[in-house]
Amino acid sequence: MTKTTFSTRRSDPYGPPAAHRRLQAEEPIAHLDWVERGGDVWTVARYEDVRAMLGDTRFSSDRSRPEHPAHPAYSPRSHPGRIIEMDPPSHSANRGRVMGEFTVKKISAMRPRIEQIVNETIDAMIAGGNEGDFVELLSLPVPSMVIADLLDVPEEDHAFFQEKAGIFSDGLGALSDKQKASADIVDYIATLVDARITAPGEDILSRQLAAGASREEAIGLGHLLLIAGHETTSNMISLSVMTLLDKPELREQLENDPALIPGAVEELLRYYTIAETGGLRLAIEDIELHGVTIPSGSVVAALTNTANRDPEVFPDPDRIDFTRGARNHVAFGFGPHQCLGQNVARLELVIVLEILFKRLPDLKLSVPVSDLALKEYSNFGVQKMPVTW
Numbered sequence: 001m002t003k004t005t006f007s008t009r010r011s012d013p014y015g016p017p018a019a020h021r022r023l024q025a026e027e028p029i030a031h032l033d034w035v036e037r038g039g040d041v042w043t044v045a046r047y048e049d050v051r052a053m054l055g056d057t058r059f060s061s062d063r064s065r066p067e068h069p070a071h072p073a074y075s076p077r078s079h080p081g082r083i084i085e086m087d088p089p090s091h092s093a094n095r096g097r098v099m100g101e102f103t104v105k106k107i108s109a110m111r112p113r114i115e116q117i118v119n120e121t122i123d124a125m126i127a128g129g130n131e132g133d134f135v136e137l138l139s140l141p142v143p144s145m146v147i148a149d150l151l152d153v154p155e156e157d158h159a160f161f162q163e164k165a166g167i168f169s170d171g172l173g174a175l176s177d178k179q180k181a182s183a184d185i186v187d188y189i190a191t192l193v194d195a196r197i198t199a200p201g202e203d204i205l206s207r208q209l210a211a212g213a214s215r216e217e218a219i220g221l222g223h224l225l226l227i228a229g230h231e232t233t234s235n236m237i238s239l240s241v242m243t244l245l246d247k248p249e250l251r252e253q254l255e256n257d258p259a260l261i262p263g264a265v266e267e268l269l270r271y272y273t274i275a276e277t278g279g280l281r282l283a284i285e286d287i288e289l290h291g292v293t294i295p296s297g298s299v300v301a302a303l304t305n306t307a308n309r310d311p312e313v314f315p316d317p318d319r320i321d322f323t324r325g326a327r328n329h330v331a332f333g334f335g336p337h338q339c340l341g342q343n344v345a346r347l348e349l350v351i352v353l354e355i356l357f358k359r360l361p362d363l364k365l366s367v368p369v370s371d372l373a374l375k376e377y378s379n380f381g382v383q384k385m386p387v388t389w
């Protein structure tokens with residue numbers, strides 16, 4: 001196959017890059033020279049193919065393979081508990097040990113605490129005046145507080161944890177600052193794990209250790225939960241609120257019928273699919289997909305954002321429809337690595353939408369959506385979102 005030059009730059013926050021849409025229509029399995037990836041990548045763009053690829057472990061997630069396209073900002077060190085970087089059988093064993101922590105039932109029990117976190121964050125906004133950057137004031141702190149809670153980070157360390165998580169997730173930050181923040185978080189989580197080896201508590205890390213996780217596995221998992229759950233959820237909070245502020249008819253729909261909020265969250269997850277290239281994989285054999293052979297050693301990206309706009313599966317895909325019932329979307333990936341924290345993310349988004357407009361009825365964007373600088377690659381979002389209230 002010939003290689004096509006490709007870029008993921010977006011100009012419109014409401015739509016995936018035009019190049020992605022073209023691939024879906026014309027080259028659903030493509031071999032690309034991908035500008036932002038520094039070269040040679042295969043992409044899969046249609047819903048069914050994306051699910052087939054993400055469900056097939058011959059497309060490896062194992063980032064200890066030197067040819068695997070590891071995320072440069074994660075950490076200079078890798079840890080065994082980082083399940084997102086593993087293949088079976090170690091992935092199945094490690095994921096199996098932690099899955100019970102993220103059931104709908106377990107996560108629903110966090111509702112009162114998440115409501116408290118959201119309310120306190122809004123209290124701080126109100127106390128601080130009536131204008132500011134929504135990303136900094138609410139979208140970033142809420143998910144990092146929720147993860148701090150999951151890991152039972154002591155109150156006195158919250159500021160440190162928030163600061164490091166914020167640096168890591170800052171779309172405008174330098175790579176070296178992110179790597180430093182990531183390493184600091186690993187060191188910090190190591191101190192938490194060591195404390196729990198000596199004195200186990202009632203938290204995920206203690207339970208993982210009791211269930212047989214090694215010190216290194218517990219550290220890796222703690223780090224991954226923050227990295228995977230912070231910026232993603234933060235970007236989705238900002239984009240969801242942006243949409244409702246920019247499209248008053250949608251906001252009105254939710255205000256008139258709050259029972260629509262869970263469906264709205266699902267639709268917004270589908271619509272934005274912020275983990276743009278949710279599953280980057282390495283083909284470890286020659287693999288045939290839809291009549292095309294992807295050679296062993298190829299880097300392969302599942303374009304989940306175009307899959308979620310596949311008109312065969314989501315009719316009129318560019319329309320935001322809170323009654324669509326879009327739970328079959330692939331915004332949380334698909335297959336063995338499907339997002340472990342999806343119930344946490346859903347609950348945070350639902351609670352923010354339930355509380356925000358009641359507490360801040362005059363919330364408005366200070367600039368038009370077209371002026372918002374976009375975060376691109378690898379998690380889509382807005383850099384800043386100036387608002388008044």
Ligand code: HEM
Pocket residue numbers: 054061083084085095147224225226228229230232233236274275278279280331332333334336337338339340341342344345
């Ligand atoms: C809107 C928010 C979120 C989005 C869009 C999102 C998206 C994703 C996606 C696409 C994957 C699959 C990656 C792959 O296939 O390689 C994933 C995996 C994962 N996510 Fe999320 N995520 C979100 C929030 C969270 C939260 C809140 C947590 C934790 C508290 C979390 C923890 C994880 C973990 C641990 C994995 C790895 C699972 C595995 O490899 O078995 N995520 N996420």
